[in-house]
Amino acid sequence: MKKVKLDNQVIWFDESLIPEEQLNYAFEPAYWQEQGKIVGSAMGRGITWFVELDTMQGALRHYRRGGLFGKLIEDSYVFIGESKSRSFQELVLLDRLKKSGVNVPTPIAARIVKQGLTYSADLLSEKVPHAQDLASLLRRHRLSESAYYKIGNEIRKMHVAQVNHTDLNIHNILIDDQSKVWIIDFDKCNSQSGDAWKQANWERLKRSFLKEKAKGAINWDESDWDYLF
Known part of the structure; x- marks a missing residue:
């Protein structure tokens, strides 16, 4: 730069x-x-x-x-x-x-x-081309097990890079028209050593799913969570 x-x-x-x-x-x-x-x-x-x-x-x-x-x-x-x-x-x-x-x-x-x-x-x-956020996609239809695994894998890659996404939710995970998963919005996020903080990222993401599910806004069941891993 x-x-x-x-x-x-x-x-x-x-x-x-x-x-x-x-x-x-x-x-x-x-x-x-x-x-x-x-x-x-x-x-x-x-x-x-x-x-x-x-x-x-x-x-x-x-x-x-x-x-x-x-x-x-x-x-x-x-x-x-x-x-x-x-x-x-x-x-x-x-x-x-x-x-x-x-x-x-x-x-x-x-x-x-x-x-x-x-x-x-x-x-x-x-601007990620031809992509929609996870919330928008789930409002229309369910996702496959393989799609969830791709999402989980992208988060794991981010964690290997030791980046803590402090606001990981279903609005800043995108999927494009080639089924490629993207992560966006890293404002106030940071590089961090160790592993203890990584679980908090997963927990925040799960709360995001549960929040939208409680509104009746998305096609998601709690059992879908397991497909991320």
Whole structure:
């Protein structure tokens, strides 16, 4: 990754995926709108914009706080160093996982905008092509035993890379039209040694299945859980 500083911005980017001259505007949805290159969007904590780059489709996300604190301070974080910034850390994790053979979006660029003692952050990563999240798929039909095993195997690969996904749920596991499993959304996740923390990832994922099942929203039975292993 190459690093540049533009006024109060610090940007890290893969120059094989996005040209440096585009960086001044690449994190602004209005720029992509003017170019006619917004190809979709998704709602989460904020809006993720899907944009058409020369090399691939990208997902542009502005970091926002959740919970009660997020209502007071929507998108500012205390600056304690570039390497500690949310977008840089997620960029590094994605790069590490990609190199470890885990199916995650390709990291393209990350930005922080410093404002005194605080900063805001943005991330541009690959939009996984022709993929839907597990929750959406299970609303329509059951999954096969082999599909569940593939999901479990991708999580095990992530754990071998010693990455702790602290918000593993059925909304950030994707399956594409080639039945390939992807894991997304590594904000606030981290590299971690040892094995003790890995069980917490599995337990969080199971709670996600149970929560949606309790709503009657998905075609899933608790016995399906065993197919992950």
